[in-house]
Amino acid sequence: MPSGSSTEKWLGSSSGCLIRIPTSEVSGLAIGYVRVSTDKQADRGVSLEAQVEKIRAMATVHDVELLDVLVDAGESTRDLDRPGMARVLELVRSRAVGMVIVAKLDRLTRSVRDLAVLLEQFQRRGVSLVSVADSLDSGSASGRLVLNIMVSVSQWEREAVSERTRDAMRHKKAKLEFVGNAPYGYRLAQDRRHVEPEPGEQRSCREFIGCGRAASRCAELRQSLTAPASRLAKAPSGGMNTLPGC
Numbered sequence: 001m002p003s004g005s006s007t008e009k010w011l012g013s014s015s016g017c018l019i020r021i022p023t024s025e026v027s028g029l030a031i032g033y034v035r036v037s038t039d040k041q042a043d044r045g046v047s048l049e050a051q052v053e054k055i056r057a058m059a060t061v062h063d064v065e066l067l068d069v070l071v072d073a074g075e076s077t078r079d080l081d082r083p084g085m086a087r088v089l090e091l092v093r094s095r096a097v098g099m100v101i102v103a104k105l106d107r108l109t110r111s112v113r114d115l116a117v118l119l120e121q122f123q124r125r126g127v128s129l130v131s132v133a134d135s136l137d138s139g140s141a142s143g144r145l146v147l148n149i150m151v152s153v154s155q156w157e158r159e160a161v162s163e164r165t166r167d168a169m170r171h172k173k174a175k176l177e178f179v180g181n182a183p184y185g186y187r188l189a190q191d192r193r194h195v196e197p198e199p200g201e202q203r204s205c206r207e208f209i210g211c212g213r214a215a216s217r218c219a220e221l222r223q224s225l226t227a228p229a230s231r232l233a234k235a236p237s238g239g240m241n242t243l244p245g246c
Helices: 023-028 039-044 046-061 083-093 112-124 141-174 199-225
Strands: 008-012 018-022 029-036 065-073 099-102 128-131 186-188 195-197
Touching (some): 029 046, 029 083, 046 065, 046 099, 065 083, 083 112, 112 128, 112 141
Parallel strands (some): 099 128
Antiparallel strands (some): 008 018, 186 195
C-alpha cells in the first residue's frame, strides 16, 4: 500500500484504482455488500438490484457516502470465504470505511461464529454494521445484542430444518421406502415410494454389460494366445498370429 500523509489513507476501489481519502472523512464513508445464493438468482438480477436500492437508501438516511456496493453472486453463507466478503474485510482492516451496509443480516452470514468474528473486527476498527431490513446498527451495545440474538435464531432454524430432513429420511429408510433420485435403469413406482425397472433403460444396461463382457473375454483370449507357452506365440512370422474379431 502506498505511503502518504498521516492524515490520509489509501482506499482500493472495486475497479482496482487507488483513491486518497483524508482520515477525518473515513467515518462518513460506507461500503455496501449484497449476496445471492444461486447463479439463477444472480442471472435474474432482481434480488441483487433490490438489495442495492435498499443499501443506497440507507446510506442516504445515515448521511454517508456510499463508495461502492460489493457483490457475491451465487455464493452461500457456509463460511466467509467469498470474493466480495474478502474485499469488505480488506477495507475494514485498512480502516478505509466507517460503515458496512447490508440489505439483510442473512445476506452477510447465518453463523453465530462468523458474525462474532465480523463484529469483533468491525468494533476493533470503529466500523459500524448496518442491516436495512432488520433496522439494526452495531454502533451501539443494544444493536450488537440484537444482532447476536437474530443470528442465533437463524442458525437454530437452519439446524432444525437439517434435523427434520435427516429424521424424515431415516423414517423412509426404516419403512424400506426409496430415498433420493431413482438410479439409471429404474423409475419411481406409482406409489412414489418404491422403484421399479424402466424397460428402455434396462435394455440399454443389458447391452452395455454384454459389450463389456465381450471385450473382457476378447482381452482374455488375446492374452492366453499370445502367452509364451501358447501355440500362436510360437508360430513363425506371417503364420497363425492373429485372432479374428479381436
